[in-house]
Amino acid sequence: xxxxxxxxxxxxxxxxxxxxxxxxxxxxxxxxxxxxxxxxxxxxxxxxxxxxxxxxxxxxxxxxxxxxxxxxxxxxxxxxxxxxxxxxxxxxxxxxxxxxxxxxxxxxxxxxxxxxxxxxxxxxxxxxxxxxxxxxxxxxxxxxxxxxxxxxxxxxxxxxxxxxxxxxxxxxxxxxxxxxxxxxxxxxxxxxxxxxxxxxxxxxxxxxxxxxxxxxxxxxxxxxxxxxxxxxxxxxxxxxxxxxxxxxxxxxxxxxx
Numbered sequence: 001x002x003x004x005x006x007x008x009x010x011x012x013x014x015x016x017x018x019x020x021x022x023x024x025x026x027x028x029x030x031x032x033x034x035x036x037x038x039x040x041x042x043x044x045x046x047x048x049x050x051x052x053x054x055x056x057x058x059x060x061x062x063x064x065x066x067x068x069x070x071x072x073x074x075x076x077x078x079x080x081x082x083x084x085x086x087x088x089x090x091x092x093x094x095x096x097x098x099x100x101x102x103x104x105x106x107x108x109x110x111x112x113x114x115x116x117x118x119x120x121x122x123x124x125x126x127x128x129x130x131x132x133x134x135x136x137x138x139x140x141x142x143x144x145x146x147x148x149x150x151x152x153x154x155x156x157x158x159x160x161x162x163x164x165x166x167x168x169x170x171x172x173x174x175x176x177x178x179x180x181x182x183x184x185x186x187x188x189x190x191x192x193x194x195x196x197x198x199x200x201x202x203x204x205x206x207x208x209x210x211x212x213x214x215x216x217x218x219x220x221x222x223x224x225x226x227x228x229x230x231x232x233x234x235x236x237x238x239x240x241x242x243x244x245x246x247x248x249x250x251x252x253x254x255x256x257x
Contacts, residue, residue: 001076012045030100067091080237105213136209147182154237164209196233
């Protein structure tokens with residue numbers, strides 16, 4: 001597995017599996033941070049920082065907003081990546097409900113170069129708008145699901161009428177449920193699941209027609225005092241298998257110390 005920062009020194013990664021020429025997925029670690037109920041750091045993945053790379057790992061830190069320091073650690077494996085994401089409160093005041101918004105997508109459009117994972121988006125031109133509409137209307141109902149304590153639930157807000165013209169292009173609607181641990185989408189032939197999970201209380205974001213992406217919002221810290229650091233760990237990748245197999249894998253990972 002290789003990590004590519006199309007924008008150097010940012011937390012925006014294209015992920016290429018060994019032996020492949022184009023990426024399998026893109027992940028933003030994170031795309032945004034919410035503190036005290038307000039999105040105080042949008043576009044975290046555009047903020048440059050200090051990054052170090054080894055053969056199978058990367059580690060970096062950056063400050064997306066005054067009073068916040070984010071550290072990300074990535075360990076690459078054959079078809080997935082382990083992630084540790086930490087937030088330090090560098091301000092003189094306490095923070096509450098520090099929540100990340102992690103975007104994972106099957107394309108990078110526009111990009112340099114632009115690409116998509118054809119296992120999930122076969123035949124759709126490399127155009128962000130076209131792929132977002134196809135994602136919303138054809139892929140995600142019911143192919144995008146979230147793992148709860150009760151099992152898998154559909155994430156699409158209108159599975160019976162997935163008309164991309166009837167909803168905002170970027171709606172950013174978080175789920176009412178906050179017991180989400182993972183989300184995943186099924187490949188076109190049904191043999192693969194592209195997933196992300198976090199060992200924290202999460203909400204998901206409903207899919208929208210602006211891009212072929214899925215979002216989880218892990219709570220990094222309910223309270224974060226000045227000088228304090230909180231960390232969540234997670235994973236993103238592609239699994240050969242079905243929903244039951246992925247649920248078993250996630251539950252096994254979450255039991256690990």
